[in-house]
Amino acid sequence: MKTLEDTFAAHRSIRQFRPDPVAQDLIETVCQQAIAGGSSSGNLNTCSIVLTRDPERKRRLYELHFEQDMVLQAPLVMTFCADMFRTRSWLAARGARDNFANFIGWHVALVDAVIVAQNVCLGLEARGLGICYMGTTLHSMAQIAEFLELPPACLPVTSLVVGYPAETPPQRDRLPLQAFLHDERYQRPTAAQLDAIYADREHKGWERYMSMPRLKALAEEHGITSLAQFYTSKVKYDPDQFALDAAALRATLEKAGFLP
Ligand SMILES: Cc1cc2nc3c(=O)[nH]c(=O)nc-3n(C[C@H](O)[C@H](O)[C@H](O)COP(=O)(O)O)c2cc1C
Structure with a gap:
């Protein structure tokens, strides 16, 4: 596994993938470590991750992601959701006062989901896998939520296509x-x-x-x-x-x- 420094240095968004599947135990290890290894607002853990591997279902996501080819090519799509549904269900089950279905709740869950997503990226990239964020998640939010059968107060905020790279793109610059x-x-x-x-x-x-x-x-x-x-x-x-x-x-x- 790469060091953190080498992982940063090797980062490139990957848009072409080999067909090899990503093993379930690898996904679980990376997610477990990404979740445990990142901060979480109030430790509420307001993130859910939906995995899409079924080619038929990926085809629908491909349409919702503006037909970006890598959604079809990558063996795995991970959709990171700002999830206040689980927290609010737990609060309700314990007779606690309702909260978090509001604009602050949205930001809390959004930030938690993005922290988990970026940690997942690091975990995957450190192991030699490639990722690309899908900004189109924001543009098809309602449709993706419906397709993934997300409950109320749970919305997708970003997605990753994931797999073993079939390209070695040059490093992209950043502003100084x-x-x-x-x-x-x-x-x-x-x-x-x-x-x-x-x-x-x-x-x-x-x-x-x-x-x-x-x-x-x-x-x-x-x-x-x-x-x-x-x-x-x-x-x-x-x-x-x-x-x-x-x-x-x-x-x-x-x-x-x-x-x-
Ligand atoms: C939130 C977010 C959304 C992105 N959405 C897309 C996308 O929809 N399609 C795409 O090809 N790249 C997408 N990217 C990748 C960026 O284009 C890429 O990170 C940027 O050009 C820098 O390149 P690098 O990641 O290889 O350093 C996205 C990146 C982020 C952080």
């Missing part, structure tokens, strides 16, 4: 550390500092997109001339679609009981 770290107070970057923070990203990111014929053609078609424009275009993170999906997400939280 000074963009993340603030001493005592938030330091707003000046225009020049903003330029410096994004310089490398803008150069390499644009070159990377332009090296992909499909994205190059789309950039031309939509008149996109910079990386920043890509990020709020019809091609990537379309603001109009985001507005619709954000409204749907709000309605889903409301229906689940997390919003008044």
Whole structure:
């Protein structure tokens, strides 16, 4: 097993997988350690993980994840849910006052689920498995919840495709550390500092997109001339679609009981 330092250094999102299944005892060991080895708000443990391995069921998840190929390819999809249902059921069974089906409860469970998810990533990656987060979980939240038969006050917050890597992608850059770290107070970057923070990203990111014929053609078609424009275009993170999906997400939280 890799050390923590080697695990961080080897991290790449994996989008192509070998068909080899992920053994049940490995999944259980990793989840057990990930749960025990991470903090949990009030130790309420408000996370549930749904495993999907059945190819037919993965096909439906593939549709819900905007037909991203890796959902079909990966032998395992793990859906991490912010789960206040279990806690509230226990409270009710013990005659305790109800709580947590509210916006604070949502955040408590969301953070718990994300902590578990990232620990699971580390556990899997340390053992040589590959993962990729599926941000589309947020955009299909209601449909995934229905498909996985999630109860009220339990919603999917993120998903991982998991398996043995069939690719070795290059390491992706991150913004420089000074963009993340603030001493005592938030330091707003000046225009020049903003330029410096994004310089490398803008150069390499644009070159990377332009090296992909499909994205190059789309950039031309939509008149996109910079990386920043890509990020709020019809091609990537379309603001109009985001507005619709954000409204749907709000309605889903409301229906689940997390919003008044
Ligand atoms: C919450 C979250 C959602 C993501 N969703 C997707 C996704 O839907 N599709 C995808 O190909 N990659 C997805 N990614 C992977 C990111 O694109 C990837 O982490 C980023 O480009 C950096 O690359 P690296 O992980 O290889 O370092 C997601 C990552 C996170 C953290």
